[in-house]
Amino acid sequence: MDRNDLIPIGVLARRTGLAVSAIRFYEDRGLVCAMRTMGNQRRFLRSDIRRLSFILIAQRLGLGLPAIEEALATLPQGRTPTLTDWQKLSRSMRAQLDAKIQLLTRTRAKLDECIGCGCLSLQRCQLYNRDDRAGAAGPGPRFVLD
Amino acid sequence: MDRNDLIPIGVLARRTGLAVSAIRFYEDRGLVCAMRTMGNQRRFLRSDIRRLSFILIAQRLGLGLPAIEEALATLPQGRTPTLTDWQKLSRSMRAQLDAKIQLLTRTRAKLDECIGCGCLSLQRCQLYNRDDRAGAAGPGPRFVLD
DNA sequence: CAGCAACCTCAAGCTAAGTTCAGGTCAAGC
């Protein structure tokens, strides 16, 4: 009856809506881990459905995989996470969401100033010159108001 | 005195904080356009400083280059944009910002429900199951709550 | 026990938004 709780990757994919390839990718990145059958096929715990669902949600909140990994690391090792464990995690996500909303709100305020004064696009404009980011970042996609 | 208003790429770079390579890239994408000297060097209009600065700001607000191109297309063709033209643009950006803030706020509300009911990570959870996005997207980076 | 779907690995490809590099040209000062 223990074996009953081990599911193959295809089932996990169907239950979470993820592609099989994505799950394998997450395993590579250490976000989930799987046992193997003698035939080298992955078997996951039923509780990994939750784990993967959490990843999906956290992504929608704008977290990157490294951040998600960090968050997941706060779950208790060894035992299957309880509801309370998951609730703790959600609460800490709410804090991050709050921060993001605040940042956007402050940005909107700056934009309002700029519309008022007509300074939009001038060198000293608050919007793009504060804490100067220009040319700071290197290659890769630019992200939203980090 | 007309010639006086044409600036080389290096100057444009210094004035906007952009890398020279970035400006060339934007020209490729059609976000700015340049004349050429007989020696095949780019000369930009002074007003392109504003244009590029606008791009920088719009990026900080989370717009992608295609969206920015669309926004810039609303500027009047043929003549150098006036302050009023720019102000119209900023106002429409403010609307987009508003939408983004609303979306985040609604998401936060959903998260609160989920913390309350403990449903986080369940299949029918509002947070990741609404308007089902799972597996919808294809390759490339996933973006924040589009 | 045959067949077929589901699984495996590893490598290469995709997008966004650029950067970096190699190899060459232009322009201004001494």
Next chain:
DNA sequence: GCTTGACCTGAACTTAGCTTGAGGTTGCTG
């Protein structure tokens, strides 16, 4: 007239978050 710095093109590399493909194995069903 020569050197130095700014400029040119084109190709290859970067990060994130995966997908796609090639070529091969496993495991359940009839």
